[in-house]
Amino acid sequence: xxxxxxxxxxxxxxxxxxxxxxxxxxxxxxxxxxxxxxxxxxxxxxxxxxxxxxxxxxxxxxxxxxxxxxxxxxxxxxxxxxxxxxxxxxxxxxxxxxxxxxxxxxxxxxxxxxxxxxxxxxxxxxxxxxxxxxxxxxxxxxxxxxxxxxxxxxxxxxxxxxxxxxxxxxxxxxxxxxxxxxxxxxxxxxxxxxxxxxxxxxxxxxxxxxxxxxxxxxxxxxxxxxxxxxxxxxxxxxxxxxxxxxxxxxxxxxxxxxxxxxxxxxxxxxxxxxxxxxxxxxxxxxxxxxxxxxxxxxxxxxxxxxxxxxxxxxxxxxxxxxxxxxxxxxxxxxxxxxxxxxxxxxxxxxxxxxxxxxxxxxxxxxxxxxxxxxxxxxxxx
Amino acid sequence: xxxxxxxxxxxxxxxxxxxxxxxxxxxxxxxxxxxxxxxxxxxxxxxxxxxxxxxxxxxxxxxxxxxxxxxxxxxxxxxxxxxxxxxxxxxxxxxxxxxxxxxxxxxxxxxxxxxxxxxxxxxxxxxxxxxxxxxxxxxxxxxxxxxxxxxxxxxxxxxxxxxxxxxxxxxxxxxxxxxxxxxxxxxxxxxxxxxxxxxxxxxxxxxxxxxxxxxxxxxxxxxxxxxxxxxxxxxxxxxxxxxxxxxxxxxxxxxxxxxxxxxxxxxxxxxxxxxxxxxx
Numbered sequence: 165x166x167x168x169x170x171x172x173x174x175x176x177x178x179x180x181x182x183x184x185x186x187x188x189x190x191x192x193x194x195x196x197x198x199x200x201x202x203x204x205x206x207x208x209x210x211x212x213x214x215x216x217x218x219x220x221x222x223x224x225x226x227x228x229x230x231x232x233x234x235x236x237x238x239x240x241x242x243x244x245x246x247x248x249x250x251x252x253x254x255x256x257x258x259x260x261x262x263x264x265x266x267x268x269x270x271x272x273x274x275x276x277x278x279x280x281x282x283x284x285x286x287x288x289x290x291x292x293x294x295x296x297x298x299x300x301x302x303x304x305x306x307x308x309x310x311x312x313x314x315x316x317x318x319x320x321x322x323x324x325x326x327x328x329x330x331x332x333x334x335x336x337x338x339x340x341x342x343x344x345x346x347x348x349x350x351x352x353x354x355x356x357x358x359x360x361x362x363x364x365x366x367x368x369x370x371x372x373x374x375x376x377x378x379x380x381x382x383x384x385x386x387x388x389x390x391x392x393x394x395x396x397x398x399x400x401x402x403x404x405x406x407x408x409x410x411x412x413x414x415x416x417x418x419x420x421x422x423x424x425x426x427x428x429x430x431x432x433x434x435x436x437x438x439x440x441x442x443x444x445x446x447x448x449x450x451x452x453x454x455x456x457x458x459x460x461x462x463x464x465x466x467x468x469x470x471x472x473x474x475x476x477x478x479x480x481x482x483x484x485x486x487x488x489x490x491x492x493x494x495x496x497x498x499x500x501x502x503x504x505x506x507x508x509x510x511x512x513x514x515x516x517x518x519x520x521x522x523x524x525x526x527x528x529x530x531x532x533x534x535x536x537x538x539x540x541x542x543x544x545x
Numbered sequence: 546x547x548x549x550x551x552x553x554x555x556x557x558x559x560x561x562x563x564x565x566x567x568x569x570x571x572x573x574x575x576x577x578x579x580x581x582x583x584x585x586x587x588x589x590x591x592x593x594x595x596x597x598x599x600x601x602x603x604x605x606x607x608x609x610x611x612x613x614x615x616x617x618x619x620x621x622x623x624x625x626x627x628x629x630x631x632x633x634x635x636x637x638x639x640x641x642x643x644x645x646x647x648x649x650x651x652x653x654x655x656x657x658x659x660x661x662x663x664x665x666x667x668x669x670x671x672x673x674x675x676x677x678x679x680x681x682x683x684x685x686x687x688x689x690x691x692x693x694x695x696x697x698x699x700x701x702x703x704x705x706x707x708x709x710x711x712x713x714x715x716x717x718x719x720x721x722x723x724x725x726x727x728x729x730x731x732x733x734x735x736x737x738x739x740x741x742x743x744x745x746x747x748x749x750x751x752x753x754x755x756x757x758x759x760x761x762x763x764x765x766x767x768x769x770x771x772x773x774x775x776x777x778x779x780x781x782x783x784x785x786x787x788x789x790x791x792x793x794x795x796x797x798x799x800x801x802x803x804x805x806x807x808x809x810x811x812x813x814x815x816x817x818x819x820x821x822x823x824x825x
Contacts, residue, residue: 194632215817220631220810225657229624232617232654236597236628239615240636244628262618389595389613389629390636396608398616407562407608 172351179317179343180205180247182350183273184213186321187245189358192271193219194242196233198226198252201285202341203275206247227252231259234270238263239397241388243325247273250283250292253299260334261300262399267376267386267422269328269335269363271321276340276452278530287530288341290452291504296336297481303419305426307433308336308481310451314348320478326361327433331425332383338480340503342453342532366393377404378417382425426482435478436487440466444473446545447495449488449512451477454501454533461538472542483511492519497545501525501533556581556591556610566605570764572723572749576670577606579726580639583734595638597626599646602677602751603670606641620651623658623667630663634807637666639737644671645683648704652684659713659742663806666736667744669706672751680754691758706746711799716741718799722748724771725795732797741803748775748793 177185183206187195195214197207211221220237224230227248234244248256253274263270276292278284296308307327311320317339324335366373366385375395376384387393400408401415409415426433437455440462441447450458455476465472475491477484492498498520500509509524516522525541527533553559567573584594596607600619607614613636617625622640630638647655647669658665674692675681682692684704692699707720717739721729729747736743750756750767761767778796781789 194628196628212817213821215810215814216821218814222627222631224624224627225653228621229627229654229657232621232624233628233631235617236615236625236630237632238628239625240595240629240632242628242632244632258618259621259624389615390592390633392592394591394611394613396614396616398608399618400616405561 172353179314182314182317183321184209186318190322190325192243194237194244196222196224196230200249200252203247203249227255231256235268238268238270245271249275249277250279257299263334264304266397267332271324273337275344284530289503293507305423310338312455315350329361329363340452375406434484437476439474441473445471445496447473447498449475449500457535460535465542497521499523568753575723579729582730595636597622598641601643603643623654639666642669644685645675648684656713659715662742670747670749672749674751674755676751676754710744715744716803717743719797720746720795722771724768
């Protein structure tokens, strides 16, 4: 939340603007986008700020092109990003899968609005949780992070770039209309205070470079176009040299490795923000804008003697099962409020396996769940 | 022959990725040959060349050559190439597409890339059909032709790729054929050197999926058709409409100097820096 004191520059920013600041702090030098409500401010501010730091902003002809352009830029060495909302996010899915399979670091922001289809363009929603996980075809690994405050828009965007570079994967940030458009005062940390991670580049002689060879991390060093490590990049399933293959003994290790590189680093990737969970009897699991209402409801419930605890999910995918699971055998009930018909609650129930009672609050009318709605339920529970 | 062997050893991933996927007699190999000869003549370092393709038979072309190679999704090659070029304008970025790839699924990207005018080279191999998937009609399949999805006859009208590129604003547009291979070498070389978005449409043959079904013969007959129906642009002035009716032009259709995106963007950066400095 916003309480931590830093010595940085005090600014009043929208969530969308704070994402731009976070991206620049993380070293983003390329942004491609297409106008869409409620994400457009990210493009607008990028178009002003990126050229001033020597970067490049381009408005493409659609979101398919935006996604293609950020992959191309990343292959040529740039830290790249795009931002969109539901309909545009749908268009990005094919190329998002390419980035997963070709292991191209990049950051994709989806400022969620009401769906399906054109839906409710100016209203808040959290209904793209499952699309963020499974939107592109085929089994694929992905990292999805959710933000709930302006401060997190900054911090988590930095983190998203770091994870993308570290694990050579697209990272999706799920924001939403409320988070994107809420103005809050935050302190922007000084550049030296921020951890910035860059992709590991090959350092062996080029003729020894095997671009997709496994190693202990499961993340091969990444050559970039023009640096002397010529190799083939394809969306086809490929062998360790990057060339298309149909051999089962090459397909299986490849697909296993790209999943393993995420799964074996769970504890580096999983982020939650817990408050009052230690002795909680009712655990509230929330994310994004709803986490703001939930946090207040939990604090007020405590004042009324209800032993509620708050678990804000920042990492949505891979799902933070390892963190949530121990609570399920301990608490009397879990409450999952969210702005959809039950996408994260479905995952909680899947993990729960009947260990405790899981209740939900679902709102799909384009409005935020209020602290009161959650508080009333907590008292009843 | 010695010259050819030298180029094979210098540019092909001969020890890694052969045999190739193309049918005997396919025009794709001729285009690849022209491309390699053009790049060799220009003396570019292999590290500085990025070869980008989409999906289809043409999409497999980059895998065989020892450049930085990028085999993207269907129709989207130009979008990836745009990102590569913007991130590193010093790279020579060449995009290979097919007719369906560039003008059906990728049609929007094609016209906008032409309009945007990055310093990219687009080579479009036009064989009038979707070859890899088995002969379905494409945006360049002629009216009345047969295809596996037009078994009664094709009732749509074809795009003229080169003319489309001219209208969309490309800085240089040329058309060649795989029959006129020497000319193709020169057209591709000129297109690569051209500052701005350059397009080379290459009329090619798919005897397997298009020629066979439309009784146009094998590779040799289809190449002969190219020879008989292609007219050099320079010669069209002295030819009547009737004479030109069944023919198509080859050569450089348009060559114009337009502001290049990356050069223009440098000015945007200066303006942005000045504005930020003033605000401080």
